[in-house]
Amino acid sequence: MMAFGLRVAGALALALVLAGCGGIPAGWEGTWVGERRDLVTPEKNDDIARSLRAVRIIIHADGGFEKIEAGISSAGKGRFAADLAYLRETTRLGRPIEEDANIAREALDLVLEKKPDGTLDYRDPRGMEGAVSLRRVAAEER
Numbered sequence: 001m002m003a004f005g006l007r008v009a010g011a012l013a014l015a016l017v018l019a020g021c022g023g024i025p026a027g028w029e030g031t032w033v034g035e036r037r038d039l040v041t042p043e044k045n046d047d048i049a050r051s052l053r054a055v056r057i058i059i060h061a062d063g064g065f066e067k068i069e070a071g072i073s074s075a076g077k078g079r080f081a082a083d084l085a086y087l088r089e090t091t092r093l094g095r096p097i098e099e100d101a102n103i104a105r106e107a108l109d110l111v112l113e114k115k116p117d118g119t120l121d122y123r124d125p126r127g128m129e130g131a132v133s134l135r136r137v138a139a140e141e142r
Contacts, residue, residue: 024063024080028112032057032120032134039070055122055132057087057112067110069124078112085112 033056040049051071058066059078065087066075076090086109090097111123112134121131 023061024059024078025082027114028059028078028080028085029061030059030136032059032122033137034122034132034134036069036128036132038130055134057122057134059085079109083114086110087112 033054035053036055037053040052053070054068056068060066063078063080064075065078066073067087067089068074072093074089074092076088078085078087088109092100108125111121111125113121113123113131115121115133118136120134122134123131
């Protein structure tokens with residue numbers, strides 16, 4: 001009977017590893033930056049305009065992420081495949097999304113798609129039109 005229990009435990013451990021409990025697929029982790037150029041008129045190039053245009057997403061090995069877009073911070077958890085990821089925000093400005101009914105009602109997954117050139121296309125389905133191209137930055141650029 002004990003041998004059966006050990007086999008079941010071993011099979012369960014193997015199933016958990018194969019189910020992806022070991023982290024996210026390769027190539028996602030890191031800091032990604034881009035710019036939403038149409039948010040502020042192109043001739044504006046002061047600190048405020050650059051901050052409003054900036055998009056920064058930090059993806060952690062455990063699938064968690066942090067995002068700053070238009071000066072607003074959020075964080076959450078992602079679901080990752082080889083070339084596509086869906087990010088679900090759980091906090092905004094350090095507060096749980098559920099605390100604000102308007103934000104919770106509009107909560108949709110953010111979409112990241114890997115491109116052949118090594119960049120990501122970032123889409124926010126809540127009304128921001130078009131994709132933002134994100135590039136990975138080295139540790140010294142963060």
